[in-house]
């Protein structure tokens with residue numbers, strides 16, 4: 010009987026790994042709690058072994074199209090982070106409002122290593138339209154995360170954890186008034202289309 | 217063509233023009249969470265022109281390049297080649313046929329715009345700004361409407377050129393000249 014009880018406790022502990030929630034745990038919302046107040050909030054489980062980055066991207070956009078609010082949950086250092094990824098499919102935001110990052114790079118101007126993320130996030134969020142290649146305002150600034158289409162949920166978790174940690178550091182200098190908005194993408198991995206016809210550059214298109 | 221508006225804080229796109237294969241009306245839907253009172257008039261004008269070109273390119277696809285202003289045949293053929301190319305990829309990547317259509321339209325049309333519509337849109341913005349500056353001063357507002365990543369990938373523009381154009385764009389924004397809606 011004692012053995013059985015121990016097995017049940019062990020199974021429960023295993024099942025709850027990464028999902029454990031205690032009432033004293035700090036919860037942080039990205040962009041902010043108000044985005045989670047709608048009825049149709051749906052968690053996308055990053056710990057699901059059958060899901061990869063491309064599937065997560067698809068699921069995020071499908072949920073948005075159906076007027077639901079997708080989110081990820083990440084627990085680390087006694088803090089539960091709830092992150093709502095933005096819709097980021099065939100529509101497009103203004104490029105200057107986007108700070109694109111991958112596992113090791115930042116895509117802005119001629120590119121930066123990911124180790125400069127704090128510096129670039131600060132420049133992006135504090136730009137207020139000064140440099141036309143960075144955000145027009147802190148409210149409209151967002152970060153686009155691109156990982157390999159086959160990357161796992163854990164890879165995305167790592168990238169988001171790094172991003173939220175660095176963003177939180179910046180946000181503390183703004184009395185926690187900034188909101189981190191995140192979108193997913195795999196744009197750079199889509200193969201190039203057929204090239205334009207040779208003579209097309211000089212054709213008059215009538216406008 | 218019809219203009220509508222909604223407010224969606226989870227969508228960073230200032231406007232969307234979905235492909236409508238069943239009806240005769242193409243709708244441009246503005247997102248008031250992004251296209252706000254604080255948006256510069258020149259940016260808003262750029263978005264209206266960009267989305268209107270999407271609408272016109274939807275029409276040309278649906279009518280097989282019929283008038284009043286058809287594309288030159290070689291350009292339309294390239295547009296259709298890209299359509300087939302992206303449709304094959306998007307059929308693998310998306311379940312919903314509507315997602316396939318919209319993603320295919322966006323990819324093929326953005327390539328076409330990055331290749332051949334930068335100057336015409338910039339020229340429209342210059343006219344809107346009462347021809348205050350040379351054409352290059354307006355091109356940043358066209359590229360930054362989601363076309364720069366297509367232009368960079370295809371080699372139509374470089375990062376250095378985008379930076380140069382962004383510097384030139386500042387005078388349009390910072391001068392005392394007021395546009396309607398500023």
Ligand SMILES: [Zn+2]
Nearest residue numbers: 101266270362
């Ligand atoms: Zn577009």
